[in-house]
Amino acid sequence: MTGQAPGGAERGPGEGAASARGRDGSPATRRLCSTVLIMETVVIWLAIPVALAVEHASPGRAGGAGVVLALAAVVLAVLARRRLRWTIAGGSVLQALVIAAGVIVPVMYFLGAIFAAFWVIGLRLGRRLDVAS
Secondary structure, three states, X not given: OOEEOOOOOEEOOOOOHHHHHOOOOOHHHHHHHHXXXXXXXXXXXXXXXXXXXXXXXXXHHHHHHHHHHHHHHHHHHHHOOOOHHHHHHHHHHHHHHHHHHHHOOOHHHHXXXXXXXXXXXXXXXXXXXXXXX
C-alpha cells in the first residue's frame, strides 16, 4: 500500500516516516553535528599558520596535528549521514583533542572549549528537534 508524500508524490511501501527522515530518523542531529564539525575544520586550518608564525611551533608538529584534526573533522562530518553513533563518539573525542591542541597553540584551549560547547548544544538541540518532528 502506498501513501502520499508531503509534495503529493506517491510513496512506496518501504518509504515510511523513519526512512523518509533517514536511517534512524534523526536529520536535525545529523545536520547540526556536521555543521559544527565543518566550522571546526575551518578554525583548525586557520590555527596552523598561527602556530607557525606566532607560536613558533615546528612545522611538522603544528602542520601534522592540524592536518590530522581537520581531516578527522571532515571525515566525521561526512560520516554523520550514515553512521551517526560513530560520528557522535568520534566527534566527542575530537573535541577533547582540539582542546588538547592548546599545548601547541594556547588559544585552542579557548576555541576548543567553545566548539565543545557547540557540540553539546548541537547534540541536545538536534535530539530535541528530532523528537518534536
